Amino acid sequence: MKTFGKSVTDKFPTTRIFDIQYEQLGATEFNSKLLGEKFEQGRIDDHNRLKIAFNLPFYVSNSKRFILTSSLRYKYESYAFDNRETNTLSGPFPNEKEDFHYFAGAISATYMSKLFNKPIIYNATTTVDGNQENIQRIKGFVSATLVLKKTASTTITIGALVMMDPSSIIPITPLFTYNHKFKNSTWDIDFILPQRLLFRRDLFENGRFSLGTELNSENFYLNLKAKPLTGIYELNQLELKSGITYEHRFSAKVHGLFKVGINNIINTRITERGERTTKYVYEHKENPQAYFRLGISYNPF
Secondary structure, three states: OHHHHHHHHHHOHHHOOEEEEEEEEOOEEEEEEEOOEEEEEEEEEEEEEEEEEEEEEEEEOOOOOEEEEEEEEEEEEEEEEEOOOOOHHHOOOOOOEEEEEEEEEEEEEEEEEEEOOEEEEEEEEEEEEEOOOOEEEEEEEEEEEEEEEEOOOEEEEEEEEEEOOOOOOOOEEEEEEEEEEOOOOOEEEEEEEOOEEEEEEEEOOOEEEEEEEEEEEEEEEEEEEEOOEEEEEEEEEEEEEEEEEEEEEOOOOEEEEEEEEEEEEEEEEEEEOOOOHHHOOEEEEEOOEEEEEEEEEEOOO
């Protein structure tokens, strides 16, 4: 379990005890549809996100095979629009500048066992999320990951993740990971289906350089008060980020992160709260845009 935990926190900074990240996305053109009809087009001049994550294991069984972890998340997301070509008072973004706050709290249970004489890790997570107005929804997911191979140079796992959330863009996801350190080389490959493909190498004494592509999802809630959209809605967005990452270990407990590259929006959809994304009321498309992200995390354990 300790080896598994180190692997997760190494790959995903937001799972460390404390993590804060700021992301700035470049200007881009967009066009949209509202209730299936062409709605508006224009320009997003400024788009940024601030994310704060806190995770704390609060129960570990005597066997070390079962762990309960609590998590808190906060996100601030801001848009600034320009050159819009319609009356935006009736849309989901009625103002030239829009700010959104997203909060989430979660309890996660992780259990390690054996299947076919190989390690298998089960996880179940329940999340309560919302915005500054109120708690909005309860969500969850379950997953199972079987370790097929684990050597000094190669790790291979397979599994599946099921989202207990009808609004999820991808409700059932097959999981496959492949990490391999090339022989007589400083490079390794880190492949996680469907989330990332990275080529990595250590750089200097305390750094690591990565080159590749990562799939990310974003969401937040909107309280809309102008017809035809009135009530609570949820935005879900899939992004494909390609570029370079530099990670730096300032100490055994403090790590820094810098990412830069191109962001491609696969889709952005707004649904009524809790509805499937196929029943979206609004969607928009954006041109590719440059982005950068700065982060710092603290992991005392």
